[in-house]
Amino acid sequence: MRSLNQFLVPVCGVALVLSTSVARAQEGSIIRDAEYRILERQHGDRWAAEDKDIDVKLAEFREKNGGKPPNILYILLDDVGFGEVGMPDLDVVRGYSTPNITDFADQGMSMMRMYTEPSCTPTRVAMLTGRHPVRTGFDEAKAVPEGEGLADREVTLAEVLSENGYATAHIGKWHMGDIEQSYAINQGFDYAEHPIHQQAQLALMNSTALNEGHVDGVDLRLRSTDLMLDDTFRIDPYAMVYGTIGEKGGAIREVHMEPGQKFSQDDYVAMGQRYKQSTLDQMEKLAKGDKPFFLQYWPLFPISFTRTDIEQAQTLNGGPVAEAIVKVDGYIGEILSRVEELGIADNTIIVIMGDNGPFMEFVDKSGQSDRIYRGGKTEHLEGGVRVSAFVRWPGMIEEGTRVKDITHVSDLFSTFARLGDGEASIPRDRIIDGVDQTALWLLGETHGRRDYVFVYEGFVLRSLVKQQYKMHLPPPGGNPILAAMYDLYKNPREDRPQDSIRIGVGFGANFSLMAQRHLAMKELYPDMPPGHGPLYGGIENLRPETKELVDNILFAQGLTINPD
Incomplete structure (x- = not known):
């Protein structure tokens, strides 16, 4: 898990702290972002x-x-x-x-x-x-x-x-x-x-x-x-x-x-x-x-x-x-x-x-x-x-x-x-x-x-939508105030970023904090890996060519498995 500082720089010196007591307080209720x-x-x-x-x-x-x-x-x-x-x-x-x-x-x-x-x-x-x-x-x-x-x-x-x-x-x-x-x-x-x-x-x-x-x-x-x-x-x-x-x-x-x-x-x-x-x-x-x-x-x-x-x-x-x-x-x-x-x-x-x-x-x-x-x-x-x-x-x-x-x-x-x-x-x-x-x-x-x-997009958080506004997130270390932002009612095609002074000053920090809160919650409740198992497991009538395909794939995958 990447740290928040790797993703977005802190804004105005604001630090976000979420204690484990938050999670305990929600015990028995549906956990929300x-x-x-x-x-x-x-x-x-x-x-x-x-x-x-x-x-x-x-x-x-x-x-x-x-x-x-x-x-x-x-x-x-x-x-x-x-x-x-x-x-x-x-x-x-x-x-x-x-x-x-x-x-x-x-x-x-x-x-x-x-x-x-x-x-x-x-x-x-x-x-x-x-x-x-x-x-x-x-x-x-x-x-x-x-x-x-x-x-x-x-x-x-x-x-x-x-x-x-x-x-x-x-x-x-x-x-x-x-x-x-x-x-x-x-x-x-x-x-x-x-x-x-x-x-x-x-x-x-x-x-x-x-x-x-x-x-x-x-x-x-x-x-x-x-x-x-x-x-x-x-x-x-x-x-x-x-x-x-x-x-x-x-x-x-x-x-x-x-x-x-x-x-x-x-x-x-x-x-x-x-x-x-x-x-x-x-x-x-x-x-x-x-x-x-x-x-x-x-x-x-x-x-x-x-x-x-x-x-x-x-x-x-x-x-x-x-x-x-x-x-x-x-x-x-x-x-x-x-x-x-x-x-x-x-x-x-x-x-x-x-x-x-x-x-x-x-x-x-x-x-x-x-x-x-x-x-x-x-x-x-x-x-x-x-x-x-x-x-x-x-x-x-x-x-x-x-x-x-x-x-x-x-x-x-x-x-x-x-x-x-x-x-x-x-x-x-x-x-x-x-x-x-x-x-x-x-x-x-x-x-x-x-x-x-x-x-x-895949594992990467690329943009945030809040009300009618949208921020395209900057690369790691980028200043969120200078990130591309759009009023989706005025520019639905996202091809004319809003002036960073008119929009960025008002919303840049809040968008940044929104992303930080989201990623901090992921620290408390980490992303999980996908399921793994035998390819086509449980299918009872695999064709001969399918069995050969499975054998080839398993051989190649096995070459990178640590024998220990």
Whole structure:
């Protein structure tokens, strides 16, 4: 752990001291970061009064719902940033429409300042654990097998809800690790269908994409191997595990992949269609059960890069991702229609949102761009961490509302835990970053409970958001008064830093202290390492080429292990 002095210089001689008595004083309560405690000190009485009224509303709902809390359906779209879905005024800018998501947005609340993490795995970790991914040690979007994943010591939302009477299922992208403890069925889900890896394997390194030249150096057919000595340097994507199915307490197995098969774009599309159908099937099964349910659908689309499979474009945009966004909007329309057919719309909370900004490496060709906020996937800029997010709960959340309060994807953990009667199951031995935003959902704008965000790129804290201002953190030893700062309402693209005298003098010191408090809390509650274990452990039917891949990786990893 780096010292505070290595990160930011002290401002005006102010030193920050947090004694261990702070941690002891919070024993038995959810442990929060310092910024939340500052807000709680100012607004705690009002929040407590609001919570009493909210508890009455929730009790009335449960009484009408047979004594049960609501179902939860969470749909997370991959690499879809702010303004890419559900905002019809932008159709003319984007060159495509998403009518089903737009209708859904009109039926509920649009969270206009939803922040996520800069890439897919960190956002998913934050949502499921309620913690900044850096705290879990698993905050990187892994593209190849490594024997690493979300540790079993982390407590996920699925575990919290399952412990409190929910049936749980996950369908679609997972991307939380390639070891047994990190699979969805071992992280609280009763049933799961998901690929082990992500679209770098499925969409960029499928045989169709390789033939179109989207990735170099992978397909050995496209170059001579006369001087290649190390046959293991290039990962064979076809030897990696693809889609899996499993149930809690049982084995997990790979499906729809035969020995020697070369995974193509057609296979990728078929996998996505199966996940959509499985979501429909699981929802019907869960709706007939006696328990409330938590169902996650994380579609593979709209990530798609090939063009040879597009017979005729359906959009003015014409990019493969734009075409896939329209297709997945159709999938979501089917799911929302099934919710109505099953008669569960009024007792089901549904959230639809993106996980991070667009994949800028394929900008323009894909049909995406940083149209409003600058930046994209992997970046701490607003374009990397601002997404469209919508929530619907008929009769409980006012229709057609747009709120400007700041929210973060980790807030879903705490909010869903409360609404699912699971607050008592939230762990008390670690910092929980997610804030309960039930008041915002049920009471509306100005009732949010955060006005700050810490934005990481991997393990590095890169920027701070407080109210409408944002500071890009200086390098170690840099003077925070001279750091780049932005008024996000006046300069949403973060390309014209504010004058250091006009803004820096007023906020530079406070931003610096905000960062120092955050890092000091990390000294009290240190970041943990990710989970480790045997690569593809627990998968009962590995193909011969997969076993060879595992053997090669384990041999190379073993060369650096101290024999003592």
